[in-house]
Amino acid sequence: MKSIIFFIKKEAEENCYNYKLLIVLVIFVLIGIGSPLMAKALPLIMETIESQNIVVTVAEPKAIDAWMQYFKLINQGGIILLVILFIGTVSGEVEKGTLINLLTKGMKRPAVVLSKFVFILLIWTIAFLISLVCINYYTNLYWPVSEVSNEILLKVICMQWFFGLFVISLMVLGSTLFRSIYYSILFLAFCLLLLYGMNIFETIKGLNPINLSTIYMPALMGTGQPTNYVTLIVSTVLFSILALFFSIMVFNKKQL
Amino acid sequence: MNILSVLNVSKRFGKYQVLQDISFDIEEGTIFGFLGKNGAGKTTTMKIILGLLKADRGTVQVCGEAVRYGDNSTNRFIGFLPDVPEYYGYMTAEKYMEFCGRITGLDTREAKNRTKELLKLVGLEDHSKKIRDYSRGMKQRLGIAQALINRPKLLICDEPTSALDPIGRKEVLSILQQIKKETTILFSTHILYDVERICDNVAIIDKGSIVLNGKIDEIKRRYKSKSILILFQSEQQKCCFMKILSNREIQANAQGLLVTVKTENVGQTYDFILKKLLEESIIPAKIEIEEPSLEDLFIEVVK
Numbered sequence: 001m002k003s004i005i006f007f008i009k010k011e012a013e014e015n016c017y018n019y020k021l022l023i024v025l026v027i028f029v030l031i032g033i034g035s036p037l038m039a040k041a042l043p044l045i046m047e048t049i050e051s052q053n054i055v056v057t058v059a060e061p062k063a064i065d066a067w068m069q070y071f072k073l074i075n076q077g078g079i080i081l082l083v084i085l086f087i088g089t090v091s092g093e094v095e096k097g098t099l100i101n102l103l104t105k106g107m108k109r110p111a112v113v114l115s116k117f118v119f120i121l122l123i124w125t126i127a128f129l130i131s132l133v134c135i136n137y138y139t140n141l142y143w144p145v146s147e148v149s150n151e152i153l154l155k156v157i158c159m160q161w162f163f164g165l166f167v168i169s170l171m172v173l174g175s176t177l178f179r180s181i182y183y184s185i186l187f188l189a190f191c192l193l194l195l196y197g198m199n200i201f202e203t204i205k206g207l208n209p210i211n212l213s214t215i216y217m218p219a220l221m222g223t224g225q226p227t228n229y230v231t232l233i234v235s236t237v238l239f240s241i242l243a244l245f246f247s248i249m250v251f252n253k254k255q256l
Numbered sequence: 257m258n259i260l261s262v263l264n265v266s267k268r269f270g271k272y273q274v275l276q277d278i279s280f281d282i283e284e285g286t287i288f289g290f291l292g293k294n295g296a297g298k299t300t301t302m303k304i305i306l307g308l309l310k311a312d313r314g315t316v317q318v319c320g321e322a323v324r325y326g327d328n329s330t331n332r333f334i335g336f337l338p339d340v341p342e343y344y345g346y347m348t349a350e351k352y353m354e355f356c357g358r359i360t361g362l363d364t365r366e367a368k369n370r371t372k373e374l375l376k377l378v379g380l381e382d383h384s385k386k387i388r389d390y391s392r393g394m395k396q397r398l399g400i401a402q403a404l405i406n407r408p409k410l411l412i413c414d415e416p417t418s419a420l421d422p423i424g425r426k427e428v429l430s431i432l433q434q435i436k437k438e439t440t441i442l443f444s445t446h447i448l449y450d451v452e453r454i455c456d457n458v459a460i461i462d463k464g465s466i467v468l469n470g471k472i473d474e475i476k477r478r479y480k481s482k483s484i485l486i487l488f489q490s491e492q493q494k495c496c497f498m499k500i501l502s503n504r505e506i507q508a509n510a511q512g513l514l515v516t517v518k519t520e521n522v523g524q525t526y527d528f529i530l531k532k533l534l535e536e537s538i539i540p541a542k543i544e545i546e547e548p549s550l551e552d553l554f555i556e557v558v559k
Contacts, residue, residue, distance in 0.1 A: 006358045010344065017346040097342040101402055104306050104336035104412075105360045106328050252326040256308040 003107050007115035008122070020085045021123065027081050028127035032134025035070035036063075040142050063146040064220055066139045067153065071160060071216040074131070079167055082124060086168075087184045089116045090175040090247075094256060103256065110248045117172045117244055124164045132157065148220060155229060156216045162236045163212035167192075169240035169247075176247040176254070209236040258317075259284045259333075259410045259440045260305065265314030267300055267464075274300045276464040277314070282410070282457070287436055289455030289472075290444040291554065297464045298444040299339065302414050305442075306336055319409055332360075335403030335439070339414040341395055345388030349380050349398050352387060353405060360406040367405075374401040378431055393424030400431055404439070411435070412442045417450050429454055448550045458550070462558040472550070479553050483546040484517040484526055493538045500532050516546070 015021040039061045090113065093099045099112060139146065170191050174184035195210035205211065206228055215232075260282040267275040275297045282288045292298050303309040305316050310325040317323065318330040343352055350371055357367030375381040378397035383390075390398065396416055403411055413432070417425040425447075432441060433454050445451060451458055451472075458475065460468040468475060488494040494513055501508050501517070506525065508517045519525040522545055533540065 002361065003359045006355065010355060014344060014346065097338065097340070098344060100308070100336070100338050101341065101343070101356065101399075102359055103308070103328050104331050104334060104403075105356060105406055106332035106334075107359050108328060109326060253310075254326075255310065256303070 003111045004115045004118070007102075007107075007111060008119050011115065011119040015119075015123075024081065024085065024123055024127050025130065028078055028131035029134055031070065031073045031078055032131030033138055035073055035135055036066035036138040036142050039065040039069050063139050063143040064148050066135065066142070067148055067156075067220055068217065070131075070135050071156065071220075074128070074160060075163075075213050078127070078131070079164060082120065082164075083167065083171055083185070083188060086120050086123075087171055087175055087188070088181040089120065090172065090251065091179050091181060091184060092175075094254070095179055100256060109252050109254075113172065113176060113244070113247050113251050116175075117168065117247070120168045120172070121165060124168060125161070128161060128164065152219055152222075156219050159212045159215050159219075159229065159233070162233050163209065166209045166212070166236050166240050166243075169243035173243045173247045173250070176250045206231055207235040208232075209239050212236060257284050258282060259319060260442065261315075261317040262301070262305065263315045263317075265301070265304060265311045265316065267297075267304065267309065267312050274464050275304075275311075278461065278464070278466050279314075280459045280466060280469050282440060282442055284409075284440050285436070286456040287432065287441045287443060287454050289451035289458040290442060290461065291446065291448065291451055291458055291550075292444070292461035293446055293558065296461045298461060299414055301461070302336075302412055302442070302444060305412065306331060306334065332406070333409045335406065335408035335411045337396075337399040337403045337411070337413040337416055339416075339418065341399035341402075343387045343395070343398070345386060347387055348385070349375060349383055349387060349390075349401070352398070353402060356402050356405045362406065370405055370407075374404055377401065377404075377434065379427070393420050393427065396420060396424065396428055397431065400428065400435075404435065408439055410442060411439045414444050415446070416443065417445060417447060425450070448554055452550045460554060460557055467557045468553065475553060476547070476550075479556070482518055482520065482522065484519065484522065484529060485542070485544050485546050486515045486517070486529070486540050487542040488513045488515070489539070489541050493540065496536060497533070497538060500536070504528075513541075 012021070042061055042065070093112075103109065103112070167188075170188055171184070174187040175181075177187060178184045192210060195208055198208055199205055199210070209232070212232060258281045262281070263279050264277050265275055265279070266273070266277055278297070278301065290298055290301070300309060304311045305318065305323060307323050307325050307328055307330065315322060319333045321330050321333075323330045344355075347355065353371035353375065354367045357370055358364070362370060372381070378401045380394060380398055380401065383394070387395070387398065400413070400416070403413070416428050416432070420428060429450060432443065435441070443451075443455065455472060457470065458468070458472050459466050470478075486497070488497065491513070494510060494515060497515065498508065498510060506517060506519065508515050517525060517529065526545060529543070533543075
């Protein structure tokens with residue numbers, strides 16, 4: 001357990017030195033500040049287009065637009081950024097050989113995988129929380145009266161966090177399975193596409209973790225079919241634990 | 257007591273048989289030289305001992321405990337210096353050492369004390385620069401220090417001197433000699449001189465098999481010399497001597513005033529030479545039975 005804590009501390013220091021931590025925080029803050037700003041500025045942007053003899057009708061932006069924009073950017077920007085920066089988390093160290101000195105001192109192999117996973121999860125949680133504070137502040141500033149209920153918002157935030165957890169567990173598995181980051185990215189993309197494809201089966205839709213990334217739209221708009229959030233979260237947690245378990249198994253048997 | 261026992265270990269990579277039934281033991285308190293050409297299987301053997309690679313067959317025991325592939329628990333007895341040690345380059349030596357100490361379970365004070373002690377031993381106590389700015393020799397010395405942080409019973413060094421300049425090599429060898437009191441050392445190399453200088457026992461590995469194993473002195477005794485060296489004082493003395501040898505069909509090579517006589521029976525030939533030198537009143541500058549060097553043995557067993 002102690003070695004996990006020291007290894008996480010090392011990860012934090014290392015990612016401060018290589019600016020990855022800073023990049024994540026800056027981008028997440030920008031997403032938090034930028035989403036309400038973009039929603040607010042949309043009519044202005046449209047006005048510029050109108051001046052070019054095209055008439056576009058835009059409804060007055062609301063807080064819900066800012067939140068919609070935010071979750072879209074978190075999925076299409078924030079999580080992808082995490083993947084790009086941390087996909088080589090295990091494979092990079094295996095390739096460089098920096099783990100040899102530690103493993104040959106008796107550090108347990110599962111401790112390496114667990115530390116990497118917990119560290120990225122921590123980054124995701126902290127960056128997500130900070131960006132939430134930003135969007136909440138600016139949305140309240142631009143639209144003091146919000147039509148989005150706190151209860152729904154909390155649910156959507158929760159779903160989004162669990163989607164992040166799922167992607168991170170798959171990312172760690174990909175990074176453990178392959179030495180090349182390109183294969184790891186391909187593996188992750190393949191898994192996510194496969195899960196999208198699985199949505200054609202109505203019966204398993206409610207268990208498919210990929211739906212956590214799109215649930216914010218119908219939930220915020222109050223449309224679509226009612227979803228059993230608890231089942232979806234439980235299945236996502238189970239999938240994540242499974243991916244983590246596989247990562248540990250694979251790393252235990254990896255020839256270094 | 258044996259610190260390490262390797263028994264009938266075999267390993268194949270694809271169609272290449274890298275190790276073939278190798279067995280050897282290392283006694284506590286000795287320096288064991290693991291000698292072999294590049295690609296002979298030294299690093300593979302070490303990685304199997306460390307549980308980093310899976311042996312196809314055979315067993316390895318460290319301090320009486322069996323090594324299980326993928327499980328690092330026997331590594332608590334071991335310190336390892338890889339051939340090219342890799343570090344977190346943004347750290348200083350002190351920080352890296354303390355990190356290693358904490359990972360292996362030392363408390364803050366112990367990790368700090370041990371770091372200070374070991375950095376002093378390897379001559380890196382005054383360096384505040386980052387590891388990424390270190391020279392190869394400095395990295396190698398830090399490698400020894402990090403390997404010793406948890407007071408291992410067995411220190412495994414994979415070619416610690418191979419890529420170093422003569423000064424770097426001398427420094428590393430003298431550090432290894434100093435720590436012999438505290439730990440048993442398994443030391444792989446293809447530099448014969450290094451083995452002769454510091455090792456008590458040696459195993460020579462060639463094409464994945466152990467071809468020679470034992471105490472250096474015993475091996476040297478076993479592989480008796482087959483050469484006599486005679487250094488003459490003048491060209492005239494040498495020519496006269498060579499003539500005597502050619503009449504007797506004794507094989508000899510001359511290099512300047514130095515003549516090397518090759519023979520299967522050193523004692524008899526030595527007596528004969530002394531007798532002839534006396535008869536001809538030739539007084540050479542030096543005459544001696546050549547001590548077999550490890551290099552000769554190595555070449556003989558791996559050819």
